[in-house]
Amino acid sequence: MGKTFVEKLLAKYVGLEEVVPSQIVTVHPDHLLTHDNTAAIIQKIKPELEQYGIYSGSLSIIALDHVIPAASEKTATNHKLIREFVKKFKIENFFDVGAGVCHQLVVENGLALPGKLLLGSDSHTCSYGAIGAFSSGIDRTEAASLMLTGETWLKVPNSIKMNLNGKLKPGVYAKDVVLHIIGDISASGANYCSVEFHGDVDQFSVEDRFTISNMGVEMGAKNAVFLVDEITKKYLASIGIKESSYDTIYPDSDASYFKELSYELPGIVPVIACPHTVDNVKPVTELAGLEINQCLIGTCTNGRLSDLKVAAEILNGKKISPNVRLLILPASKEVLQKALKEGLIETLIEAGGTLLPPGCGPCLGAHQGALAPGEKCLSTANRNFKGRMGCKEAEIYLASPATVAASAIYGKVTDPREVI
Amino acid sequence: MKVWKFGDNIDTDMLFPGKYVYTCSTAEEVKPHLLEDLDPSFAKTVKEGDIIIAGKNFGCGSSREQPVLGLKAAGVKAVIAESFARIFYRASINQGLILIECLEAVKGYSEGDEIKLDIDRGTIVVGGKQFSFPKLPKEIIAIRDAGGLLPYTRAKLKNK
Numbered sequence: 001m002g003k004t005f006v007e008k009l010l011a012k013y014v015g016l017e018e019v020v021p022s023q024i025v026t027v028h029p030d031h032l033l034t035h036d037n038t039a040a041i042i043q044k045i046k047p048e049l050e051q052y053g054i055y056s057g058s059l060s061i062i063a064l065d066h067v068i069p070a071a072s073e074k075t076a077t078n079h080k081l082i083r084e085f086v087k088k089f090k091i092e093n094f095f096d097v098g099a100g101v102c103h104q105l106v107v108e109n110g111l112a113l114p115g116k117l118l119l120g121s122d123s124h125t126c127s128y129g130a131i132g133a134f135s136s137g138i139d140r141t142e143a144a145s146l147m148l149t150g151e152t153w154l155k156v157p158n159s160i161k162m163n164l165n166g167k168l169k170p171g172v173y174a175k176d177v178v179l180h181i182i183g184d185i186s187a188s189g190a191n192y193c194s195v196e197f198h199g200d201v202d203q204f205s206v207e208d209r210f211t212i213s214n215m216g217v218e219m220g221a222k223n224a225v226f227l228v229d230e231i232t233k234k235y236l237a238s239i240g241i242k243e244s245s246y247d248t249i250y251p252d253s254d255a256s257y258f259k260e261l262s263y264e265l266p267g268i269v270p271v272i273a274c275p276h277t278v279d280n281v282k283p284v285t286e287l288a289g290l291e292i293n294q295c296l297i298g299t300c301t302n303g304r305l306s307d308l309k310v311a312a313e314i315l316n317g318k319k320i321s322p323n324v325r326l327l328i329l330p331a332s333k334e335v336l337q338k339a340l341k342e343g344l345i346e347t348l349i350e351a352g353g354t355l356l357p358p359g360c361g362p363c364l365g366a367h368q369g370a371l372a373p374g375e376k377c378l379s380t381a382n383r384n385f386k387g388r389m390g391c392k393e394a395e396i397y398l399a400s401p402a403t404v405a406a407s408a409i410y411g412k413v414t415d416p417r418e419v420i
Numbered sequence: 421m422k423v424w425k426f427g428d429n430i431d432t433d434m435l436f437p438g439k440y441v442y443t444c445s446t447a448e449e450v451k452p453h454l455l456e457d458l459d460p461s462f463a464k465t466v467k468e469g470d471i472i473i474a475g476k477n478f479g480c481g482s483s484r485e486q487p488v489l490g491l492k493a494a495g496v497k498a499v500i501a502e503s504f505a506r507i508f509y510r511a512s513i514n515q516g517l518i519l520i521e522c523l524e525a526v527k528g529y530s531e532g533d534e535i536k537l538d539i540d541r542g543t544i545v546v547g548g549k550q551f552s553f554p555k556l557p558k559e560i561i562a563i564r565d566a567g568g569l570l571p572y573t574r575a576k577l578k579n580k
Contacts, residue, residue: 383482
């Protein structure tokens with residue numbers, strides 16, 4: 001019987017001929033990602049860090065991104081603690097305030113490579129499936145234990161094969177595809193499973209794939225992977241990664257899947273995930289005209305150059321409605337610098353946007369861009385949970401950068417196909 | 421003992437709002453905000469031995485572990501749900517919070533029903549009807565029996 005991507009990858013990591021779903025295996029991940037929560041993590045194991053030290057300075061990737069620049073004495077103190085830890089234990093991969101969202105940094109810096117295994121104390125760690133890695137989210141306590149021992153257990157998941165067939169129509173993007181899928185299978189439709197994307201995926205750039213893999217956790221998936229192809233290889237070459245430095249893993253043609261699903265992409269339309277669950281997905285046309293107060297373009301889901309480009313093309317020469325605030329949140333400093341060079345930021349600011357520093361920004365409601373009771377935010381982020389943006393009486397709607405940009409012009413939900 | 425009944429997709433923001441994630445980390449800091457946006461009476465009245473019953477995908481969303489720390493510190497005996505999100509499930513193993521995935525028990529529960537649990541035998545009695553749930557693998561039981569992941573890791577480091 002053939003094996004799926006995750007079965008082959010985990011077998012390689014535990015040195016076994018094969019592993020089967022439900023089997024518990026002990027793994028040594030290549031990297032462990034933590035962010036602002038590193039402060040809480042290291043405080044849990046203070047005596048152990050003193051006594052035993054860390055497992056390895058190359059295991060950890062630490063990025064300050066969640067509340068940056070610090071919003072209070074408390075968050076500033078957390079950042080300070082983390083910087084001291086990084087120095088003391090010689091953490092090799094540290095990204096300070098302003099570098100960007102951790103997930104973007106991991107991929108941009110070639111820390112997630114095809115065939116690698118990464119864990120992170122952030123639920124969107126599943127993003128690195130975009131370049132053919134296995135990556136998954138864990139909690140703070142497990143991150144603490146990993147820092148000390150370098151190992152943890154994983155249950156070999158069942159695999160779901162998703163066939164994406166045909167070509168998307170203009171005005172429809174990767175974000176619409178992943179929201180459509182979540183709307184179809186529900187927020188728990190892939191619970192505990194490894195999702196593999198197959199079919200006509202060559203229309204999706206690594207940036208598009210990032211958007212889709214990033215939202216794997218919103219369907220409950222353990223990981224969500226695009227298999228390595230020429231597009232992946234070209235992207236990796238562009239950031240200076242040689243093909244000889246990674247291992248490509250492909251499922252067998254007779255691999256056994258727990259479930260197989262097919263989506264006809266030409267039939268997918270621009271969609272919006274309505275409050276308060278990501279699977280409450282409706283066509284944009286059904287919500288057209290709904291008044292909104294804030295628009296957010298960016299985050300680890302849609303804060304890359306191609307996203308800002310789509311938004312800038314729509315907003316070029318236009319002004320946003322006086323009834324909305326438009327927040328622009330590039331996923332990293334590198335994205336910001338490229339967008340500056342290409343004039344995208346100027347276009348977006350000229351249209352009325354407010355530029356935020358590269359990081360998680362308003363997505364998690366801890367600082368910048370919080371909402372007031374009764375307000376509605378249309379966002380390119382990945383979650384619309386009640387209270388997520390700081391207020392339980394506010395509403396969050398999720399859509400593609402094109403839909404958000406088009407809607408910012410009118411202050412109302414607008415179908416992007418009407419303006420492009 | 422009180423049974424708290426909730427629906428599907430109880431997410432991590434409902435369990436513990438994101439705005440507190442980087443200012444509240446210890447169980448004591450977490451407790452007053454537990455389930456704040458879902459049921460403001462919860463944090464004030466939850467008692468040692470209470471049980472939560474919920475629908476599908478309990479704990480979906482963020483990797484934050486404050487919901488688990490808080491529920492454990494509040495004395496919640498177990499969460500029984502149709503299904504759990506995976507990071508929440510792992511976090512609960514790591515903190516020693518008992519989670520039971522049992523669709524039949526959730527469907528079979530009516531308000532006022534008494535609930536009896538036998539974790540080792542893998543049985544649950546709801547309103548006089550007995551249901552069974554799968555036992556945890558031995559690797560996971562070892563973590564639970566050590567009192568959670570950090571005590572387990574400490575013992576491992578000590579024996580090295």
